[in-house]
Every structure is written in C-alpha cells, then in structure tokens.
Amino acid sequence: MKNRFSLTVRVLSTILIAGSFIATGYPSKKTESAKDWNIAQFDAARNAGYLSAVEKDVVLELNKECSDPQKYVKMYIKPRLAYFDGNYNGRAYSEPGKTTILTNEGKKAVEECYNVLNGMKNDAPALTPSRGISSAAKSHVQEQGKKGTIGHNRADGSDFAAVMNRYGRWGGGCAENISYGAGDGREIVIQLLVDDGTPSRGHRKNIMNPSYRVVGVAAGSHAKYGQMCVMDFAQSYTEK
Numbered sequence: 001m002k003n004r005f006s007l008t009v010r011v012l013s014t015i016l017i018a019g020s021f022i023a024t025g026y027p028s029k030k031t032e033s034a035k036d037w038n039i040a041q042f043d044a045a046r047n048a049g050y051l052s053a054v055e056k057d058v059v060l061e062l063n064k065e066c067s068d069p070q071k072y073v074k075m076y077i078k079p080r081l082a083y084f085d086g087n088y089n090g091r092a093y094s095e096p097g098k099t100t101i102l103t104n105e106g107k108k109a110v111e112e113c114y115n116v117l118n119g120m121k122n123d124a125p126a127l128t129p130s131r132g133i134s135s136a137a138k139s140h141v142q143e144q145g146k147k148g149t150i151g152h153n154r155a156d157g158s159d160f161a162a163v164m165n166r167y168g169r170w171g172g173g174c175a176e177n178i179s180y181g182a183g184d185g186r187e188i189v190i191q192l193l194v195d196d197g198t199p200s201r202g203h204r205k206n207i208m209n210p211s212y213r214v215v216g217v218a219a220g221s222h223a224k225y226g227q228m229c230v231m232d233f234a235q236s237y238t239e240k
Helices: 053-067 069-083 107-118 131-147 160-164 185-194 202-208
Strands: 002-009 168-180 214-222 226-239
Touching: 053 069, 053 185, 053 202, 053 214, 053 226, 069 107, 069 185, 107 185, 107 202, 131 160, 131 168, 131 214, 131 226, 160 168, 160 226, 168 185, 168 202, 185 202
Parallel strands: 002 168
Antiparallel strands: 168 226, 214 226
C-alpha cells in the first residue's frame, strides 16, 4: 500500500498584502446555471452535516473537475492568464480591484495546468465524502491552525495515513493535499490544480488520480496564513 502527500503555500512578496488569488473572468456561483454543470450529480457532500459550507464546496469543485476537466479548466483557470502583467519578471498577478499577488512561476503554471487538464479524458469517478477521513483532516486543521505551523506530520509524529486509520481503515492507497491562504471552495481547488511553486505538481496529480474514490475535507482558520484546508484521499475507506 502506498501513501503520498504534498502541500502548497502561496509565497507572497513581503511588500504586498496577501489577497485572493482568484480571477473574475469566469462565471461566479451565482451566474452558473444547470446547463453549465449537473450540480445535483456532483454535489455529493451537500447533505453531509459534518461538513461546513466551504468543505462541501470543495467536494463539489473536485467532482466538477473530475467529471469534465476540459470544461473546468476553460471556465475557471484559463481566464487567469489575462491577469498577469510584466512586473516581477511576469510573476505579478494583478486582477483589477484586488490586491496584486506575487506568484512563483507566473503564467507558466497556469498554462501548464490548462494544457494538462484540457488533454484529459472525462472518465474519472466522482469522489464520495467520508466522515472518518474528514475527522482526521479536521484534527490537523485544529492543531496547525492555532499554532500557525505548516506541514503534514502531526505534533505526535504521526503521518496523515496513520491518523486516518484512527477513524476507520483506508485501503489501496491514500494521499493528502494541504492548502494555506485560500478560503473559498473553488479557490482552494484551483490553487491546488495550478500548483504554482510545486515542481512535482503533486497536488494536481492527487486530485487527478482516478484511483482515489473517497475524500475527507476540513477547512479552518490559520494563525499565519488566515485560512487552511486539508483534503485527504483514499482508494477505499471503511468507517469505524
């Protein structure tokens, strides 16, 4: 059995104020209609009482991307290319009316993400939310959020795979993504898909891996980055 992990932290210039790394060139949730997405099919977590609204939105966005990566990247990610300017060697992301953000790679990561997702097949299964995995993720958010720390290992030295097994039993393989700084469900997923500053693109690969069928999500405040979100994946999971 295998387990994998990766995390992302948005590196912001010390002379800039952290802002929302999200473009307005694509439809908002308010303007999306039934013809855009079959929301009822993908909104697998909407009735999961153990998840917050943001956490439910993360599951929805993950399933939208899995169902139709070409549509997802064209609607939500490609428009971001228009907001990069020539400052800081082309790494400045300057959406009108919002705080400029200094990215690690500029357009490169966004263009790569577009090309990869646009070439994918629409055959990935929808993810099923898990209470046990979400509880494991939540424990990490609660632990790190107060201290403002980052990383995958827990304070007691355990890794995410071991913690997931405290609430059930995962099988086949598992992975963990952690996002810092993003607070909106779509923003969290897009941040991880673009994976700016992560050469391995590990977050993107985890999200795109069709062998993962179950997901747990936890989002909350973070003392240093404002917000954080943990998403844990598993090929299979038996709740305790």
